[in-house]
Amino acid sequence: MLEFFEAIVLGVVQGLTEFLPVSSSGHLLLGQYFLGLNQERFGLSFDVALHLGTLVAVILYFWRDLLRMAAAFLRSLARRSISEPDARLAWLLLASTVPAALLGYFLEDFFAGVVRSPWVVVFNLVLVGVLFIVGEAVGRRSRDASKLGFGEAIGIGVAQAAALVPGVSRSGATITLGLFLGLKREEAARFSFLMSVPIIAGAGTLQLREALADGMGTSESINFGAGFLTSAVVGYLAIRFFLRFVQDHSLRAFAYYRFGLAAVVAVLLLLGL
Numbered sequence: 001m002l003e004f005f006e007a008i009v010l011g012v013v014q015g016l017t018e019f020l021p022v023s024s025s026g027h028l029l030l031g032q033y034f035l036g037l038n039q040e041r042f043g044l045s046f047d048v049a050l051h052l053g054t055l056v057a058v059i060l061y062f063w064r065d066l067l068r069m070a071a072a073f074l075r076s077l078a079r080r081s082i083s084e085p086d087a088r089l090a091w092l093l094l095a096s097t098v099p100a101a102l103l104g105y106f107l108e109d110f111f112a113g114v115v116r117s118p119w120v121v122v123f124n125l126v127l128v129g130v131l132f133i134v135g136e137a138v139g140r141r142s143r144d145a146s147k148l149g150f151g152e153a154i155g156i157g158v159a160q161a162a163a164l165v166p167g168v169s170r171s172g173a174t175i176t177l178g179l180f181l182g183l184k185r186e187e188a189a190r191f192s193f194l195m196s197v198p199i200i201a202g203a204g205t206l207q208l209r210e211a212l213a214d215g216m217g218t219s220e221s222i223n224f225g226a227g228f229l230t231s232a233v234v235g236y237l238a239i240r241f242f243l244r245f246v247q248d249h250s251l252r253a254f255a256y257y258r259f260g261l262a263a264v265v266a267v268l269l270l271l272g273l
Helices: 002-019 024-035 044-079 085-106 108-113 118-138 150-162 170-180 185-214 218-248 252-270
Strands: none
Touching: 002 024, 002 044, 002 170, 002 218, 024 118, 044 085, 044 185, 044 218, 085 150, 085 185, 118 170, 118 252, 150 170, 150 185, 170 185, 185 218
16 A cells, blocks of 8 residues: 555656656655655556656647647658748757767666766756756747757757756756747747657657566556556646746746755755755
């Protein structure tokens, strides 16, 4: 029963922090460090459940956009032209996935071990929070995502790859760079969420193959279902909330949250708790 409750808690954490710019990996690491909520204890299948849940959330929210872009992408292949905004956006999203895919593949062991420290989370919570405030101050917030250049899209992909370090936040890093590049807040957030689809799908597919090969017992299946459903529902609500929030509000609230969390964690670490 305790594991089932922990699975729900981890699903809520994953669903919220995958899309809000506060770092899912950082929160899960801190939860593991201070509360003993270790998702690795549930096995690979549970990690797959959390990723598939957030993937379902973003697909359900953006399914019309994804279908429209897929059709435009196919037309661009036939016409050898990316003049359509949806076709160009589809190609930009594909370009943005390359850095994270390459860095994740070649440096997986490094990111999984060397940088997994609570102090790394503290540092990155503060750093990215500062970048939120600077990005809000200097960004023009006037461009649509379809107007990005391919070099800029790859740059946002590099920012996404940086989120492999706990405390950075995938959405936080990509949205912030989008602001620096002059994107409107809602456009930066939308581009960030859409570019998560191929990355989460690719990583989830590889993990799913391994999990299916290992098989799942009854307990694992129950935890899988709890984590999947919770992360999907909470993730969908988080996307809906955040896209509405950034239409009229800055990212400063999330910067202040990151500063507060970093301060609390730093004090606990210094006290040896």
